Amino acid sequence: MATKRAVRQDRSIFAAQLVTYLRLTNLxxxxxxxxxxxxxxxxxxxxxxKL
Structure with a gap:
């Protein structure tokens, strides 16, 4: 159960990381x-x- 709570709290970190990947690859x-x-x-x- 502790793992699920950690993932819920850090969702914004994954979104920020994805934005970085999107910028670097021009997607x-x-x-x-x-x-x-x-x-x-x-x-x-x-x-x-950037849409």
């Missing part, structure tokens, strides 16, 4: 997927780079 859209959720749709977040 516009990425997904952060939390595999700890029961449903994939609840654990999926879109991250946009």
């Amino acid at each position: 516009k859209l990425g997904l952060v997927i939390n595999s700890g959720e029961k449903l994939v749709k609840n654990g999926t977040n879109r991250v946009v780079n």
Whole structure:
């Protein structure tokens, strides 16, 4: 259970890391997927780079 709480709290870190990757590769859209959720749709977040 402690691992799930840590992932929920650090979600913004993963989004920030993804934005960095998107900028470096000149891509516009990425997904952060939390595999700890029961449903994939609840654990999926879109991250946009300069749209």
